[in-house]
Amino acid sequence: MRHLLSILFGAALTAAASWSIGRLLFTRLRIELRRLEYELLAGIAGAALLSFLIFFLCVAHLAYVPVFWGIGFVALALNWKFATAPMAEAPARLPALQRWIFTAPIVLFTLLYLSNSLAPEHSPDGQAYHLGNVYRFFRQHGFERITTNMYASLSQGVEMLYLFAFSLGRHAAAATFHCCFLFALPLLMFAYGRRIGKPAMGACAGLFVFFSPLAGLDGVIAYNDIALAACGFAVFYLLEIWRETRRPALIIPIGLIAGFCFAIKYTGFAAALYVMAVLLWEYVRERRRKTAVAIAIALGLILVMAAPWLIRNWLWLHNPVSPFYNRLFPNPYTHISFEDDYRHYFRTYDLPSLKPLFWGVTVHGQFGGVLGPLFLLTPLALLGLRSREGRRILLAVAFFLLPYPGNLGARFLLPALPFAALGIALAFEFSQRLQTALVVAAAILAWPSVTQSYAMPANFQITGMPWKAMLGIVSQDDFLAKNSDAWITARMLDQYVPEGKRVWTTEAVAEAYSKTKVLVNYYSAEGELIQDILYSPMGGATPTQDLRGTFPARELTHLRILQKAGGSGEMWSIAEMRFFHGTEELAPEKSWSYTASSFPWDIGLAFDRNPATRWRSWDATHPGMSIDVNFGHTVTIDRVELLGPHNEPHTAIALDGIDAHLEKLDVPVPPNLRRLATATVKAMGIDYLLTGGQGWLAQETHGDPAKWGLVKVAERGQGWLFEIQ
Numbered sequence: 001m002r003h004l005l006s007i008l009f010g011a012a013l014t015a016a017a018s019w020s021i022g023r024l025l026f027t028r029l030r031i032e033l034r035r036l037e038y039e040l041l042a043g044i045a046g047a048a049l050l051s052f053l054i055f056f057l058c059v060a061h062l063a064y065v066p067v068f069w070g071i072g073f074v075a076l077a078l079n080w081k082f083a084t085a086p087m088a089e090a091p092a093r094l095p096a097l098q099r100w101i102f103t104a105p106i107v108l109f110t111l112l113y114l115s116n117s118l119a120p121e122h123s124p125d126g127q128a129y130h131l132g133n134v135y136r137f138f139r140q141h142g143f144e145r146i147t148t149n150m151y152a153s154l155s156q157g158v159e160m161l162y163l164f165a166f167s168l169g170r171h172a173a174a175a176t177f178h179c180c181f182l183f184a185l186p187l188l189m190f191a192y193g194r195r196i197g198k199p200a201m202g203a204c205a206g207l208f209v210f211f212s213p214l215a216g217l218d219g220v221i222a223y224n225d226i227a228l229a230a231c232g233f234a235v236f237y238l239l240e241i242w243r244e245t246r247r248p249a250l251i252i253p254i255g256l257i258a259g260f261c262f263a264i265k266y267t268g269f270a271a272a273l274y275v276m277a278v279l280l281w282e283y284v285r286e287r288r289r290k291t292a293v294a295i296a297i298a299l300g301l302i303l304v305m306a307a308p309w310l311i312r313n314w315l316w317l318h319n320p321v322s323p324f325y326n327r328l329f330p331n332p333y334t335h336i337s338f339e340d341d342y343r344h345y346f347r348t349y350d351l352p353s354l355k356p357l358f359w360g361v362t363v364h365g366q367f368g369g370v371l372g373p374l375f376l377l378t379p380l381a382l383l384g385l386r387s388r389e390g391r392r393i394l395l396a397v398a399f400f401l402l403p404y405p406g407n408l409g410a411r412f413l414l415p416a417l418p419f420a421a422l423g424i425a426l427a428f429e430f431s432q433r434l435q436t437a438l439v440v441a442a443a444i445l446a447w448p449s450v451t452q453s454y455a456m457p458a459n460f461q462i463t464g465m466p467w468k469a470m471l472g473i474v475s476q477d478d479f480l481a482k483n484s485d486a487w488i489t490a491r492m493l494d495q496y497v498p499e500g501k502r503v504w505t506t507e508a509v510a511e512a513y514s515k516t517k518v519l520v521n522y523y524s525a526e527g528e529l530i531q532d533i534l535y536s537p538m539g540g541a542t543p544t545q546d547l548r549g550t551f552p553a554r555e556l557t558h559l560r561i562l563q564k565a566g567g568s569g570e571m572w573s574i575a576e577m578r579f580f581h582g583t584e585e586l587a588p589e590k591s592w593s594y595t596a597s598s599f600p601w602d603i604g605l606a607f608d609r610n611p612a613t614r615w616r617s618w619d620a621t622h623p624g625m626s627i628d629v630n631f632g633h634t635v636t637i638d639r640v641e642l643l644g645p646h647n648e649p650h651t652a653i654a655l656d657g658i659d660a661h662l663e664k665l666d667v668p669v670p671p672n673l674r675r676l677a678t679a680t681v682k683a684m685g686i687d688y689l690l691t692g693g694q695g696w697l698a699q700e701t702h703g704d705p706a707k708w709g710l711v712k713v714a715e716r717g718q719g720w721l722f723e724i725q
Contacts, residue, residue, distance in 0.1 A: 003472050007118055010169020011176035013072040014050075014161055015043070020079030022046025022253075027083045029249040037191040037237070038086035040184050044234040045253040047161060048260035048305065050075075054160040055308050061142035065167045072164075094203055098436055102207065105443035109211060110183075112448075112465055117179040117220040119466040120476045121171035121512065122484040126222035131171055132511030134162045134222075139515070145316045147333045148524040150323035153316075155309040157263030158224040171512060175222045181230040182219025186210040188230065189418055192237050196389050201425045204435040208421035211442040213451050214369035214410055215417060217462050222512075225414040228264045231257050233418045235271045236396050239278055248294065255298040259305025266321065267403035267412065272302045274399035332601035335525050335618035337571060346407040354408075361410040365459035368409045370451065371417065374424070374442040381423020393422050480513070485717055489690070490514035492716045497688055504530050504681065505690035506697065507719065519686065525618070529602065530681050531697075534689075536575075536612045537673040538696050540647030543575035543611050546667045547653065549660035553581060553638040556631065560656035561640070563617075563625035568650040572598070572621045574606040575614040577629075580639040591632025597625050611670040612677040614644070621651065643667065674700075675709045682724040692719035 022042030026033075033041065053071070057063045093099070121127055129151035136152075137143065137159075146152040162174035169176075186206030193202015209215050209229075219226040235258050242250040258275045261268030275298055283291040310320035319329035326336050348354075349367065360366045362375045381397070384390020400416040428434045444450060448462050455461065469479040480487040490509050493516040497503055502517045504527065509518045521531045535541050559579075563572055579586040588607050596603045598617035606615040606627075617625060640655060653662070670676070678689075689710065691698045702720055705712055710722035 001472060003476075004118060004470065007169040007172045007176060010165040010167070010173030011180065013068075013168060014165040014173075014177045015180045017072040017075040017164070018047035018050050018161070019043040020046065020075035020083070021049050023079050023083040024075075025049065025253065029252055031247070031249050031253070032087050033241070034089040034191070034195070035086045036089075036187065037195065040188045040191060041234055041238060041253065043180075043184065044231055045256055048157075048231070048256045048263075050164070051157045051160040051260065051263060052305060052308070054163060055157075058137055058142035058160070058163070061140070063137060063141045063163060063167070068164050068167050094200055095432065098200065098203070098432065101436055102203070102439060105211070105440070106207070109216065109443065109446070112462065113179055113182060113216055113220050114176070115465040115467050115470045116217075116462055117176040118172050119469040120479050121175050121222050122480055122487065122510075123221035123223065124486070124508070126175065127171075127484065127486055127510040127512040128508045129511065130159060130222045130224065131162065131166065131174060134159050134166050134174065135512050137163050138166055143312070147317065148519050148526050150334060150523050153313050153319075153322040153333075155263050155266060155268075155306075157260055157265075157309075158227045162222060171222070175220060178222060178224070178227060179220050181227045182210070182215065185226065185230040185233060185418060188233055188237060189422065192233075192240070192422075195241070198389075198426075198429065200432055200435060201422070201429055204428075204439050205418070205421040205425035207439045208372075208374055208424060208442055209417055211439070211446040212372045212375070212417065213446045213448075213455075213461050214371050215414060216446065217369060217460065218411060218414060220462070223411070224264050225411045228261060228268050229414045229418060231261050231264060232268070232271045232400055232415045235261065235275060236419070239275060240392065242294075243278070243282065246290070248290065251294045251297045252301065255301025256305060258298070259302035262302070262306040263309055266324070267406075267415070270400050270402045270415065272306075273402065274396060275302070277399065332599075333525050335528055335599070337618045337620070338522065338525075338528060340620070343406065346409065347405065349408055357408060361408075361413060363454060365410075365455040365461070368411055369460040370455050371410060371413060372442055373445050373454070374438060375417075375420060377424050377427075377438075378420045380427040381420060383427040384423050387426070390423065390426050393419050393426070397423065484510060486510035487513055488716050489719050490516070492714050492719075492721060493518070493690070496714045496721060501687040502685055503688040503690055503721075504686045506531075506695065507690070507692055509690075526684075528618075530684065530686060532614070532616065533612050533677050533680055534697055536614070536677050537700075541645045542669055542673065543614065543643045543645055544667055544669055545644050545646050546665040547642040547644060547651070547662065548665055549640045549642075549653075549655055549658075549662050551638060551655070551658050551660040553636055554658065555634050555636050557634050558631065559629045559637070559640070559658075561627045561629075561642075562654045562656050563621055563651070564623055564654055565650045565652040566620075566622040568621060570621050570648045570650055571619065572617040572625060572651060573614045573648060574627070574642050574644055575611055576609065576641075576643040577606045577627075578641045578643070579635070579637050580641070581636045582638065586635060586637070589632065593630045593632065594628060596627045603627065610676070610680060611643070612673060612680045621648075626656075674707050678709045678724045687724060688713070689722045689724065690719055691722070692717070 019042060022045040025045055026042045133152050165173040165177040186209055189206035190202040193199045215226060235254060238250055238254045254275060258271045261271035279295045279298060313322045314320045317333050318331040323334040326334050326339050362371050363373050384394055397416050397419040404412050425435060448464055451461055468474040487510040490513045493503055494514050497516045502519060504519045506521050508520055511518060519527050521527045594603050598619045603615050605613040691701050701708055701710060705722055709725045711725060712720060713723050714721045
């Protein structure tokens with residue numbers, strides 16, 4: 001029970017601090033709103049400011065538990081002392097029949113959601129990186145430079161708030177704080193409905209979202225999509241009030257929350273675009289100086305809220321929007337090839353056609369959860385074009401859908417879900433009975449046992465009420481041992497890996513529960529490089545091809561090798577580059593320097609005399625790629641040899657300015673390549689390997705670890721932990 005109370009306290013104090021800060025802001029700005037909308041919008045604006053404050057606490061390494069206690073109670077005290085009460089409002093009640101019908105499912109789903117948020121956090125991304133990074137910030141009392149985890153470079157506005165809650169109530173407190181957004185969003189939609197004189201429509205739309213299986217799941221785990229959806233809707237709501245009243249003070253929370261949307265998640269840029277588009281439209285219509293000032297203030301505040309994350313990435317990773325746009329911002333931490341593959345997968349999910357997309361996100365669930373069959377009615381929202389409110393709702397949908405083509409996962413539709421729900425409710429405004437029936441149907445179809453009957457097996461959804469885990473009757477360890485393989489792996493690492501040692505792994509680990517330094521194979525350029533080294537003994541990747549260019553002896557101080565091929569999708573790689581004069585090889589000298597047009601940071605691997613390593617372009621081969629070697633003085637050369645693998649058959653090179661005879665020759669497999677690969681990895685600071693699954697590396701290391709110079713340390717499921725000797 002003590003653990004449950006600490007969870008509730010951590011989540012409640014974080015929410016109360018956010019609400020208090022927001023009320024102080026609204027008081028200072030003399031913003032007058034109706035009671036319900038005032039409290040909800042103040043809470044969201046306060047969350048944005050609290051997140052902003054915690055960012056700088058992390059920069060200063062002041063993220064200590066007593067500091068969070070102090071912020072929370074000082075905010076509450078100042079709120080009690082100085083914040084003014086919102087204006088009174090005449091109650092706009094729903095019809096009695098609707099209130100009675102809605103009460104039972106609201107209570108049931110509230111218990112369902114709270115029991116899950118208060119249970120130990122075991123969501124895949126939540127335990128891997130959302131709270132994995134939070135746990136790292138908690139241990140370090142702030143930020144540390146991380147170049148080996150792409151998820152640490154994403155904007156983490158909600159994670160700053162999770163850090164507050166985590167410090168006081170650990171993992172479940174963060175998830176329960178996120179659940180506050182899940183409860184606030186339907187209330188905010190109801191308040192919007194009351195403001196436009198359609199309370200029943202607002203209530204029904206809010207419950208459509210509340211009873212969405214995916215919205216419910218996302219809101220009870222330590223993700224960030226429901227927080228983004230709530231903040232995005234708050235931006236829309238405040239902007240609608242501003243368009244109605246033209247109160248200049250409203251622009252400040254609009255700009256703060258719109259910028260916070262980007263701080264929550266890169267895809268939150270849609271909120272900023274929406275704000276600027278609406279304000280610019282209003283300026284074009286009216287040509288008022290006050291509107292121009294509002295545009296400047298909103299833009300400035302958006303940049304203020306977004307800039308800290310961009311600046312951090314620029315300073316640490318040389319890319320303000322890491323891990324994306326690496327062609328625009330070249331850096332040694334994320335490969336272009338990874339970004340291309342990542343983007344391609346999430347844009348297509350490797351499907352031959354996107355015809356099943358609508359059915360998949362609403363009913364079947366193959367895109368990572370189901371929004372609910374009710375949202376099959378979304379096209380009816382187009383009927384809203386008949387009214388001003390409907391047109392504005394549809395405009396908001398269009399803007400908040402802008403990021404979706406970049407990732408077809410159903411979660412990326414959640415920021416647009418409130419507007420789709422409003423559109424559906426507005427389409428059925430002619431009949432409160434139909435609206436009520438749709439709410440009841442949505443609730444029934446969202447109940448876990450019912451959802452499991454129509455969604456694909458093992459779908460990403462809530463499966464029940466883990467009340468025993470919530471109350472501590474089942475311990476956290478027992479619950480996680482049953483529900484999280486990643487947690488089991490994390491515990492194995494902490495048990496067997498000495499402090500300070502690094503583990504390279506082929507699978508994500510529940511870093512939210514582990515102190516071990518983990519390097520996941522696909523999280524960074526370094527992780528991919530280590531994987532490439534370990535895969536060097538595999539078939540076509542072995543350096544057994546000699547691409548040889550011979551020519552009459554020439555005196556050179558510089559040599560450029562050009563790539564002429566392109567369009568195959570292959571990458572260009574060179575395991576070793578060697579220069580000869582007659583039968584004598586020129587040994588590399590300190591005076592030599594070299595660079596490459598693609599990923600120049602690894603070009604030294606082509607000259608390290610280690611066949612387990614290779615330089616790779618880490619980008620699809622295209623004509624014009626080049627490697628430059630400056631010898632530092634005049635050398636005489638008549639032959640160049642490039643050792644590489646056989647699995648790049650389309651490679652075609654030329655020696656710039658030299659008419660060379662080029663041929664491809666087979667060479668023997670280097671001896672002891674497996675042992676050399678692990679020794680190389682160990683020299684890079686990796687002491688342990690964690691391999692699993694059915695891949696080539698897992699089969700090789702599990703089948704004969706001694707050949708690799710490995711000693712098996714532990715085994716959990718399909719994952720084997722090896723120490724490199």
